[in-house]
């Protein structure tokens with residue numbers, strides 16, 4: 001999915017919601033355990049219940065890898081289930097020496113090899129340009145680079161100023177801006193970082209930002225929009241647990257839809273306010 005197509009989806013659906021598919025066998029409704037592939041069945045019903053309300057889905061690979069071969073099969077089927085009106089993001093946080101990154105890239109981008117062809121992948125920037133470039137070499141694919149994460153530990157390195165008068169996350173963005181373009185590179189910025197979006201937008205005014213941390217982690221959608229929205233919206237706001245596990249009963253998909261709808265309505269207001 002291109003940047004322009006993504007913007008069109010946001011405009012049409014009045015939403016910049018990304019539903020995180022962090023699907024945990026211990027948290028899904030018990031009756032699904034009778035299905036041959038409970039994780040896939042859960043994802044399928046969540047996708048069917050929310051696809052008109054969101055513009056992206058983000059399975060986090062950890063939740064699938066933890067189940068070995070079975071989990072990998074659920075992930076492949078889930079990837080194929082994501083409609084092409086939504087950006088498909090694999091949250092794998094990869095990055096390694098060049099030839100290894102090339103293997104990771106084909107694992108998630110090359111349908112002929114792996115059965116999966118995600119539109120985008122999350123990448124850690126720590127190993128530098130040659131660890132990121134193999135992902136950027138795939139045409140029509142996106143790298144979503146960790147810039148300022150939502151967790152407490154982001155203080156350890158990302159807010160360090162040891163290299164001068166700017167934070168490390170600002171240096172990461174400045175450098176990475178030379179690796180990709182606004183057409184194939186996004187940054188992860190946690191919703192829990194409110195006013196830091198002003199610093200991010202100084203360095204990346206036009207990039208899309210993937211913003212996890214609303215819902216279960218307590219980030220404010222209003223602040224994210226106030227400080228982070230640009231003229232193309234420029235935001236994909238992720239919620240995982242608050243949507244997926246809105247109910248643990250038979251009505252889980254319906255309740256997930258209600259939760260997604262509440263977020264979408266707030267997003268529509270914010271888009272309206274921004275004249276988008």
Ligand SMILES: O=C(O)c1cc(=O)[nH]c(=O)n1[C@@H]1O[C@H](COP(=O)(O)O)[C@@H](O)[C@H]1O
Pocket residue numbers: 020022060091122148149150151188189190212213214215216217238239240241242
């Ligand atoms: O890259 C991510 O998506 C990510 C980055 C970050 O800074 N914080 C963060 O929570 N995430 C992911 O976003 C999702 C958040 O899930 P919930 O807190 O349940 O909405 C999880 O899959 C996290 O791994």
